[in-house]
Amino acid sequence: MAQVELQNISFIYGAGEPYEIRALDNISLTIGGSTVTGIMGHTGSGKSTLVQLLNGLLKPTEGKVILDGKDIWEDPKKIRDVRFKVGLVMQYPEYQLFDETVRDDIAFGPRNMGMSPDEVNARVLEAAQFAGLKEALLDKSPFDLSGGQKRRAALAGVIAMRPELLVLDEPAAGLDPGGREEILNSIREYQKISGTSVIIVSHSMEDMALYCDRVIVMEAGRVFMDGTCAEVFSRYDELISVGLDVPQITYVASELKKYGLDIGRDVYTVKYATAKILEKVRGDNA
Amino acid sequence: MSTLQKTPIIEIRDLSYAYPTDDGSASSNALDHVSLSIEEGSFVSILGHNGSGKSTLAKMMSLILIPDSGSVMIDGKNMSADDVTEEDILEARRKVGMVFQNPDNQIVATVVEEDVAFGPENLGLPSEEIRRRVDEALSLVGMSKYARHAPHKLSGGQKQRIAIAGIIAMRRRCIIFDESTAMLDPAGRKEVMDTIERLNKEEKITVLHITHYMNEAVRGDRVIVMDGGRILMDGTPKEVFSHPQRLWNARLDVPQTTELLYHLKKSGYDVRLDIFDPGECAAEIAKALGKQ
Numbered sequence: 316m317a318q319v320e321l322q323n324i325s326f327i328y329g330a331g332e333p334y335e336i337r338a339l340d341n342i343s344l345t346i347g348g349s350t351v352t353g354i355m356g357h358t359g360s361g362k363s364t365l366v367q368l369l370n371g372l373l374k375p376t377e378g379k380v381i382l383d384g385k386d387i388w389e390d391p392k393k394i395r396d397v398r399f400k401v402g403l404v405m406q407y408p409e410y411q412l413f414d415e416t417v418r419d420d421i422a423f424g425p426r427n428m429g430m431s432p433d434e435v436n437a438r439v440l441e442a443a444q445f446a447g448l449k450e451a452l453l454d455k456s457p458f459d460l461s462g463g464q465k466r467r468a469a470l471a472g473v474i475a476m477r478p479e480l481l482v483l484d485e486p487a488a489g490l491d492p493g494g495r496e497e498i499l500n501s502i503r504e505y506q507k508i509s510g511t512s513v514i515i516v517s518h519s520m521e522d523m524a525l526y527c528d529r530v531i532v533m534e535a536g537r538v539f540m541d542g543t544c545a546e547v548f549s550r551y552d553e554l555i556s557v558g559l560d561v562p563q564i565t566y567v568a569s570e571l572k573k574y575g576l577d578i579g580r581d582v583y584t585v586k587y588a589t590a591k592i593l594e595k596v597r598g599d600n601a
Numbered sequence: 602m603s604t605l606q607k608t609p610i611i612e613i614r615d616l617s618y619a620y621p622t623d624d625g626s627a628s629s630n631a632l633d634h635v636s637l638s639i640e641e642g643s644f645v646s647i648l649g650h651n652g653s654g655k656s657t658l659a660k661m662m663s664l665i666l667i668p669d670s671g672s673v674m675i676d677g678k679n680m681s682a683d684d685v686t687e688e689d690i691l692e693a694r695r696k697v698g699m700v701f702q703n704p705d706n707q708i709v710a711t712v713v714e715e716d717v718a719f720g721p722e723n724l725g726l727p728s729e730e731i732r733r734r735v736d737e738a739l740s741l742v743g744m745s746k747y748a749r750h751a752p753h754k755l756s757g758g759q760k761q762r763i764a765i766a767g768i769i770a771m772r773r774r775c776i777i778f779d780e781s782t783a784m785l786d787p788a789g790r791k792e793v794m795d796t797i798e799r800l801n802k803e804e805k806i807t808v809l810h811i812t813h814y815m816n817e818a819v820r821g822d823r824v825i826v827m828d829g830g831r832i833l834m835d836g837t838p839k840e841v842f843s844h845p846q847r848l849w850n851a852r853l854d855v856p857q858t859t860e861l862l863y864h865l866k867k868s869g870y871d872v873r874l875d876i877f878d879p880g881e882c883a884a885e886i887a888k889a890l891g892k893q
Contacts, residue, residue, distance in 0.1 A: 357786045358756050462651050489702065489783045491650035491813050493852030518786045521857070558788035563816065563857040563879060570883030574892045585857050589864040596890050 317383060317400065317479030317512050318347035319369055324378035326364050338364040340536040341378075347480060347512040351503060353523040354516045356533030357558040362516050365533065366482055369514070370401035383479075399428055402478030406485045408469030412457035417448070417468050420457050424476040442475035445505045447497065463494045470498070474505065481505075482514045487522060495519075499526050521562045524548065524583040532559070545581035564588050608677040610696070610775050610807050611639040611662050616671030618657060631657040633830035634671070641774070644801045644808045646818035646838075649827030650852035655811050658827065659777050662809065663699045664690055676774075695724075698773035702780040704760035713755075713763055714739065714748040720771040731770075738766040741804065742796050758789025762796055769800070775807035776800070782817060794820060815842070815856045819877040826851060839875035858882040865889070 326339040338361045346352055346369075356362040367373040368380055371387050371394040380387045387397045405411065414420035418439055425438045443453060446467040452460065457468055466486075473481065486502060487495040503526050506513045517523055523530055523544065530547040532540040534557045540547050547554070551561040551569070561583070568582035571592075578591035618632045632654050639645060639662075649655040660666040661673055664680060672681035675693035679685070701707055710716035714735050721731045739745045742762040747755065752763060761781055768776055778797065782790045794817055800806045810821060818824050819838040826834040826841060828851045834841050842848070845855045845863045855863070858879060862872045870889045876882045886892075 357788050358758075489780065489813075491653075491852055492815075492854035493650050520787075558786070560787040564861060566879035567858060567861060567882050567886075570880050571886065574883060574887035576883075576887060576890070576892055585860045585864065588861055589868075592861075592865065592886065592890075593868055 318345060319401070319480060320345045320379075320381040321365075321368070322379040322381060324368065324375045324380070326361075326368065326373060327376045330376055338536055339368075339375075342536075342538060343378075344531070344538060344541075346514060346531075349506075349510050349512065350528040351506055351513045351515060351526055353527035353530045354514060354533065355518065355520070355523060355530060355559060356539075357518075360533040360557075361536040362533045363484065366403065366484055366514070366516055369480070369482055370403050371397045372403070399424075399476050400478055401480045401482060402473035402476055404470055404473050404481070404483040404486060406488060408473075409457075409462065409465035412465060412469055412472075415456060416454050417443075417457050417460070418453040420468060421453075421471045421475050424472055428476060438475045438477070439471075442471040445474050445501065445509075446471035447501045463490055463498070466490065466494075466498060467501075470501075477509075478511065480512045480514065482516075484516045485518070486515060487517070487519065495522065502526070520548070520560055520583075524562050532557070544583055548583040549580035551580075607641055609638040609674075610641040610676055611637075612674040612677075613637045613658075613661065614672045614674070616661060616668045616673065618661065618666065618669050620657075630830045632661070632668075635830070635832060636671075637825070637832065637835075639775070639807060639809065641807055642801070642805045643823060644798070644821035645810070645823045645825060646821040647809060647811045647825050647827065648813075648815075648818055648848075648853055649833075653827040653851070654830040655827045656779060657830075659699070659779050659809070659811055663697050663777055664694055695771070696773060697775045697777065698768035698771060699777045699779060700761065700764050700768060700781045702783050704757050704764060704784065707764040707767075708752045708760060711751060712748075713744065713750050713752055716752055716763055717766045717770050720767050724771060734770040734772070735766075738770040741769055741800065742766045743792075756789055757785045758792040761785065761789070761793045765793075765796060765800075769804075769806075773806070775809065777809040777811070779811050780813065781810075782812065782814065790814070790817075815854050816877070819856060826853065838877065842877070843875045845874065862886070 321342055321344045324339055324342045328336045328338055354362045368375055374388060412420050421439045421442055422435050425435045448467045448471055457465060487498055499522060530544055531538060548561050548565055551565050554561055564585050565583055568578050568588060571578060576595060578595060582588045614636050616632055616635045617630050619628050619630050622628050647655045661668060668681060672679050676696055680693055708716050709719055717735045717738055718731050721734050739748055742765050744762050752760060782793050797808055801808045812818055824838050824841040825832060833851055842855050842859050845859055848855055856877045858877050859874050862874050866872050872885050872889045876885055
């Protein structure tokens with residue numbers, strides 16, 4: 316199980332220039348383990364910067380990124396190895412598909428890692444299966460796939476490298492509710508089977524509530540909250556104050572208190588709310 | 602009666618369309634005998650899973666695609682008739698504008714007000730008229746104080762409002778929003794939805810809003826659900842969302858308020874399903890449980 320430790324990280328865009336922007340401000344954080352961690356925050360809160368530091372796409376202005384006990388910038392020439400260990404699926408990754416067939420596109424990473432053709436082939440099949448891509452699609456051009464299939468192909472391309480840490484920036488953006496559920500279920504399932512640490516960056520509170528074990532909320536370049544879904548969503552007034560939202564069901568639970576029906580502050584899924592309401596009512600009548 | 606009825610801004614009759622394939626083989630219909638009429642001044646949300654035909658429908662209504670069969674009428678004029686001239690089509694396009702998903706793909710200038718002026722300039726309007734329209738459009742989307750800012754430094758929600766201003770400056774009577782909120786954060790989404798609602802209510806601009814967010818769909822006065830190239834449901838938000846099972850079958854969702862009420866109803870409580878406001882939802886539950 317991989318762990319990334321951020322030690323006193325600051326990141327400044329355009330450091331030394333008149334318009335420098337401090338995107339991250341002295342952050343210390345350990346992410347990883349066998350969990351799905353969600354990172355939330357409004358546009359400009361620093362979450363994308365944070366994600367790009369994890370695999371060495373950006374170098375911190377101050378502080379250290381420690382992966383498996385080693386500072387990833389200790390030897391800058393070896394930063395490429397970090398990119399194989401920390402797989403980053405960017406926003407709208409389907410725009411990055413480029414090869415002639417889906418198979419070749421997924422194989423690009425493993426080939427660059429220097430694997431034999433047999434190994435590459437095995438990796439491609441394994442990744443396609445995890446991502447929920449049917450084998451028949453592998454010999455098609457990526458550009459002939461539907462939007463949801465393209466998203467899966469791009470995801471498979473990263474999974475094929477068997478990263479220790481899989482980071483996904485808005486993996487479900489732009490998909491319909493059915494497509495969102497499918498891709499997030501695939502990711503959750505992949506996490507369980509492979510034991511890989513998964514980090515999901517998202518604006519969707521509803522998705523976070525259903526798929527993440529831990530939620531980190533970013534605000535103005537700092538960690539604003541860090542805890543379980545129940546802990547984070549129960550502080551809904553603070554979330555709203557930083558331009559975020561909570562699932563609609565959390566508001567319903569809050570309103571129910573006015574009628575003497577207190578089902579707690581930690582309500583963030585419909586299933587839980589239903590169970591709590593029924594439990595309360597049946598308890599009262601007993 | 603018929604003389605009093607207003608001409609729909611958009612009317613589609615028995616329209617079918619299949620995308621051409623590389624090898625000339627037949628592909629299934631993206632739109633399959635669709636008929637539909639959009640009243641001027643209405644706010645219509647269009648829902649449907651990816652591939653259900655909703656974006657194809659939008660491209661038909663903005664005359665980007667030409668139907669295989671059936672017709673598209675804009676403001677009472679049949680755009681699919683044999684005698685339609687290029688000038689007629691241009692004239693119709695001047696009535697319907699479109700705002701797309703990705704804010705970064707819609708900005709062409711390096712200064713906000715120049716971006717908004719791009720459309721009116723291309724209409725060949727005199728410069729004082731352009732100035733007037735740009736100021737007015739920026740004020741309508743609440744972006745006046747950013748007139749001289751660089752668009753790339755704005756947030757996603759602000760960029761989308763600039764894109765909307767560009768359309769308003771061309772005086773479009775109908776605006777189609779093709780998942781224009783999909784890439785925005787919650788605050789940005791709210792900004793854009795509030796702007797859309799205001800344009801509809803105060804400026805009487807007809808709005809067609811394609812979205813995957815059920816909470817946005819309930820804000821209009823009509824919801825159309827597409828599935829397999831056909832219209833599956835068409836009604837007020839209250840009518841449409843009263844049938845969660847049909848929406849789930851179409852790979853869609855319902856607001857969480859409706860989902861909660863649906864589960865309580867299945868557990869034997871007498872509740873309505875067509876409630877989208879958390880406060881009203883709580884009141885309905887309290888009533889059904891005898892807690893009032």
